[in-house]
Amino acid sequence: MTAPLLKVEDLTISLASDGGSLPLVKSLSFEIAAGETLCLVGESGCGKSLTALAIIGLLNRRIMRASGGGIFFEGRDLLSADAEAMRRLRGDRLAMVFQEPMTSLNPVQQVGRQISEVIVEHRGTSEREAEREAVRLLDLVRIPDAARRARDFPHQLSGGMRQRVMIAMALALRPALLIADEPTTALDVTIQAQVLALMDELRREFGTALLLITHDLGVVAEMADRVLVLYAGRAVEEAPVEQLFDQPTHPYTRGLLDAIRQLLKPDIERLAEIPGTVPVPAKLDRGCSFAERCGLAMPICGEKRPVLGPRGSRHSAACWLGHLPVEQPA
């Protein structure tokens, strides 16, 4: 078996505070194979963005600490890599697209220059050559009239076009792994559909692996090969995408899936709710973090934390209810 492209092992990310440290991502492990799309799904505060920032080395080191077994990318441990090594990897083998392109682009530099800069910096090509490549990339992400648009500043572009520029920049050096954190959340639905289709097409063409972070299970259904569901900083379920949608086993995953499926059913009278809210991060957590919102909780759930256990081929869940009968959607 070949080694995975990315292997995250027992990753813990803590917020350093006066009274010690507060863990926000807890003992997270997952892998991504070359060319694969893994979706990290969860709601606000579940730790999905922190995980992405830890991988790409952009955690605010003054307040955040990443520790644990390691983040192995193409065989090297990013957790112990120094700042210069990370700087050389970023934009080259590893790239990231953020939710709000306006805050990730330099507002006072033409977008074409922002792309060519990456190429010059990492590849040492001539400015002219890099600029031609930037126009070619803008054309590739279907920005109309790319040569002219390359001279635009970010504020002259629409939100959808700005996100295309970010994608062009991220893919400029054909990275092995693209991390996209809610890349279409700020976009209108018709533009979201365009950008998702574009990302999927480019990913296939370049063989790029994609770590896609989203709260939207619709986006997951469209894009994922495999899915990792996070709740309150921990992995609660992991499965190939069809398996997850067909046979979700964790009550939280099932609640999330119900929330989107019911909306699309005509004439539904009342939506099933997940009661309560996500717990506030605590120094010590006893038992299952989802127990207080779970309709199926048992006494053990409040006392002992369930670990990820197998639920089928490449499918695992962290729940004391080992083999729940699964209700199939009608």
Place this chain on the structure above:
Amino acid sequence: MTPALEVAHLSKTFAARRGPFGLLGRRVVRAVEDVSFTVEASRTLALVGESGCGKTTIGRMVVRLAIPNAGSITVEGEDFTRLSGEALRRKRQRVQMVFQDPFACLNARMTAEAIVAEPLVNFGLGDAATRRRRVRQLFDQVGLPQTFLDRLPHHMSGGQRQRLGIARALAAKPAVIVADEAVAALDVSIRSQILNLLKDLQRETGVAYLFISHDLSVVRYLADEIAVMYLGRIVEKGPVRSVFDTPAHPYTQALIGAIPASHPRERRRRALLDGEVPSAAALPIGCPFRTRCPLATDICSREPPPLVTVRHGHAAACHHIHANEMTTGGTTT
């Protein structure tokens, strides 16, 4: 019965400065153009469309945060746009608003109780004791525990703040609530709670909702009727079931087609809408949608299509409705 809200031929233009420091003069942005709709008591009309389609501007005009250039807004039989002074103030009580970001619209220094009581104080409803009772009753109604009465908004979660915003909107017993992207900022698990709450409250109070949203799946659950907007105009409206099952306008069809799949097996290599919404300051002549429309022909660049009835209570503004329905009608689900 008099409808709770009736909007007729509503238009709004803004003057936008052109060039650096407005040196090139001004041009007119037509944000809303000849929009009409009716919402009965206990009913929900959803206004849907993408950024810049004018849906928020309509909501703001209905609560009178913006003044229309033309048209009327009739609340329980009285034209809101013709009122002023004390009569306007009294009428305003009948129309309340829930915003997208409950944090941005709640005074961070006021307690939850004071926030919900504020409309009662402003409209001079009841004495202090009555107001105290009413606030506690509202907390129960929206599912906030009484222990939250003296909390500040930043000690509450997003879902709890939205419940607080809804309690405030309900306080003065309005006939109409304008909800502008009221569940857009909420997590999925909280969104279902708030949608259920909005439905329950409508059943209990008979309030009419003007529900503004970009999210069609939410609209399908909550709304009775839907009006789809594009560049300031309503391009299609009708009963929610009819519009979803048999959308007549190519833009509505594209919007429905752009809803992400609910199962990976339904991944569609569907026809995507090309291009982006043109600027409202440089509207295409004729049909505003023609620059992105797969069906556009000569007539579309000459004449704006009128809103015509396609079936009972369901209308669309497209020159090619009939041709379009023959090719796609009945195949959409």
